Amino acid sequence: MTFQFDFGPEGVAGEGYRKVTPADSYDSERGYGFVKGSQVSAVRRSGEPLVGDFCIPFDATFVVDVPDGNYIVDLSLSDELAPTHTSLKTNGERLILKDRRTIQGQIVWEKFAVNVRGGKLKLSFGGLAPRLNALRIAHSPELITLFLAGDSTVTDPRDGIFPQSGWGQMLPYYFKHDVAVANHAVGGRSSKSFIGEGRLDAIKEEIKEGDFLFIQFGHNDQKPDEARFTDPETTYKEYLKRYVDAARSANATPVLITSVQRRFFDEAGKLKDTHGAYLDAVRELAQEEGVALIDLAEKSKRLYEELGPEETKKLLLWGEPGEWLNYSSGVQDNTHFQEYGSLRIAELVVQGIRELNLMPLTMYLR
The missing domain is CATH 3.40.50.1110 (SGNH hydrolase)
Known part of the structure; x- marks a missing residue:
């Protein structure tokens, strides 16, 4: 079981990915989205698949409905033209990234594990200049x-x-x-x-x-x-x-x-x-x-x-x-x-x- 999301302004998503824009608020029928109160904007830098555009999840939380269990999460937090600064907590406010910085043009994918109870995987973003290009969530019961x-x-x-x-x-x-x-x-x-x-x-x-x-x-x-x-x-x-x-x-x-x-x-x-x-x-x-x-x-x-x-x-x-x-x-x-x-x-x-x-x-x- 895998979930894949491509973040940025409206447009074509990467192959096999669902497009997510700042307007995509969490909806229980859809099963994913930014929660109420999140501050999110979007920018397109280029046509590079997945990492050429992004959302800026400033003090924002993105939620995905998933069955309980263990998951491996991959996310990209890159910007072709600017340095970035991102912190991240997952379910229960568990710390994953603290003041993660990238330089201009650096393509970074972070990988981590999350244990989900209650049917929702939550990603809460902080930092001075956070980015979210793409997200992959894969069920991993063997962890x-x-x-x-x-x-x-x-x-x-x-x-x-x-x-x-x-x-x-x-x-x-x-x-x-x-x-x-x-x-x-x-x-x-x-x-x-x-x-x-x-x-x-x-x-x-x-x-x-x-x-x-x-x-x-x-x-x-x-x-x-x-x-x-x-x-x-x-x-x-x-x-x-x-x-x-x-x-x-x-x-x-x-x-x-x-x-x-x-x-x-x-x-x-x-x-x-x-x-x-x-x-x-x-x-x-x-x-x-x-x-x-x-x-x-x-x-x-x-x-x-x-x-x-x-x-x-x-x-x-x-x-x-x-x-x-x-x-x-x-x-x-x-x-x-x-x-x-x-x-x-x-x-x-x-x-x-x-x-x-x-x-x-x-x-x-x-």
């Missing part, structure tokens, strides 16, 4: 899927909370097109409530041999309510083991991750640990079960202490009154990240992948 189970520090953001961001949102940026990231993490969930809501069952329905399941909980396992609380000495490890068993039953690889640190410093500028025995429980379970461990608590501790109390505010969700549109009264959140912070934390997760030499994931890192 390695990297599943993420976790909480708000991992999840893709909801609408209306920018710049809050989870590190799972940024993970696709570090992978080539051979790996699709399926971020099932949801804010407010513990290892217990995630299972209670059937979210692990949803992963079990999709995970296959050769896939990976990254597991990071703990922030909400500390909460006192019955639906979420687990005891680090007993039930926390028991619930985490159910994730490990779910991956192994599908011949997939589980990876345990300790909770990313909260931003709390003592007077000497040293980080205060707020997770206590929950971190030890993850480390113990990894050793007992022979499971790969990324010690994100330790890695984020080193990062925070290196930056110090003031600089770490640039990682976390801090803002003055009026600084962020969605937090107009100001915000001081020492748990959740803004996008720059989640990108840095995702970098630490990638560092852990390299250190463990998790094959073949390591091969497919950019």
Whole structure:
């Protein structure tokens, strides 16, 4: 199953491609188009097939209805007469391209993987001078899927909370097109409530041999309510083991991750640990079960202490009154990240992948 689109002013499309102009707003019957509110214009430079014309998707989102699953996406973002500057996020605002530049006349095709849930593949464009010449979308069920189970520090953001961001949102940026990231993490969930809501069952329905399941909980396992609380000495490890068993039953690889640190410093500028025995429980379970461990608590501790109390505010969700549109009264959140912070934390997760030499994931890192 393949979808192919040629973008630009009205005219003849490349062979096998559908022509898309700025006037093509998303329509459910047609199954593709730019969503309402997108700023799109079009330019023709030459008669060169596919890359001789383009749309300028300035702060625009293009949507294609596709069945759920993994897809490889190829897109061209070139201009014969001008340099370009494009950023791109896919479903769930997952980062794919950041400040991608081309020089005048440079023909560039970018290739990446997208995991689709909910029947829509979304491409959200940013940048100072974005371009979109052509787009190919091919169903690729054979791709390695990297599943993420976790909480708000991992999840893709909801609408209306920018710049809050989870590190799972940024993970696709570090992978080539051979790996699709399926971020099932949801804010407010513990290892217990995630299972209670059937979210692990949803992963079990999709995970296959050769896939990976990254597991990071703990922030909400500390909460006192019955639906979420687990005891680090007993039930926390028991619930985490159910994730490990779910991956192994599908011949997939589980990876345990300790909770990313909260931003709390003592007077000497040293980080205060707020997770206590929950971190030890993850480390113990990894050793007992022979499971790969990324010690994100330790890695984020080193990062925070290196930056110090003031600089770490640039990682976390801090803002003055009026600084962020969605937090107009100001915000001081020492748990959740803004996008720059989640990108840095995702970098630490990638560092852990390299250190463990998790094959073949390591091969497919950019």
